[in-house]
Amino acid sequence: MKKATERVIKNFPMLESKITAYENVLLIEEAIKGLNEIERTFLKLVWYFEEPESQSFDMRNLYLYLSDEWLDFALELITDYFRNETYLINTKPTFSIIKEDDEYLGMSQFASYLTENGLNFSKQRVSVSYKRGKMPEPDLVIAGVKYWSIQTADKFLEENKSY
Structure with missing residues (x-):
């Protein structure tokens, strides 16, 4: 099946x-x-x-x-x-529809999620940390906008509890 x-x-x-x-x-x-x-x-x-x-x-x-x-x-x-x-689509997705109830976080939501869960991050801090290679790669990039899954955010939280 x-x-x-x-x-x-x-x-x-x-x-x-x-x-x-x-x-x-x-x-x-x-x-x-x-x-x-x-x-x-x-x-x-x-x-x-x-x-x-x-x-x-x-x-x-x-x-x-x-x-x-x-x-x-x-x-x-x-x-x-x-x-x-079928593997007829072999490329990474180039489109997606992100809705409010989806489990993806834009940069602001990612920062808020981290802060709510014990890591003090602003949107600017996420941006700078990402540019310095200190943040995980986004799970989706749509029209240049980065999105992280809740799972990626949780993994980052787990790895950086003492951050």
């Missing part, structure tokens, strides 16, 4: 028994019976993830049946699938 499929199953456990239904044309109609449009869309996406050479996925389903967090989740799954499971 692909990792992308596993992530879908975490959100839609009722789909697990339907994963291989695409193997038998007679089972396909039975598998989608009783599912709402969101569940059907994710089931069809799972079928594609599991057997991309024989299964197609109609992107119109994303437009027609998904919105907000479900659309965001589906797009993330697709990107992760092509990057991590």
Whole structure:
């Protein structure tokens, strides 16, 4: 089972028994019976993830049946699938959507996070320390703006408790 499929199953456990239904044309109609449009869309996406050479996925389903967090989740799954499971995307991500509730910190947020957790850092101190090679490399750089993950910040905190 692909990792992308596993992530879908975490959100839609009722789909697990339907994963291989695409193997038998007679089972396909039975598998989608009783599912709402969101569940059907994710089931069809799972079928594609599991057997991309024989299964197609109609992107119109994303437009027609998904919105907000479900659309965001589906797009993330697709990107992760092509990057991590097919390896058709071999480059580092050049785009990302950073939202307020994401676990990435800009320079100001990174400084605040460090200060809140016992290290006295201002944005300027983070900037100077970064230029001097005393800060970890950012996990993302988008249009020249650096972002660190919470995990990177926690690791830095652990390594610098006596800083």
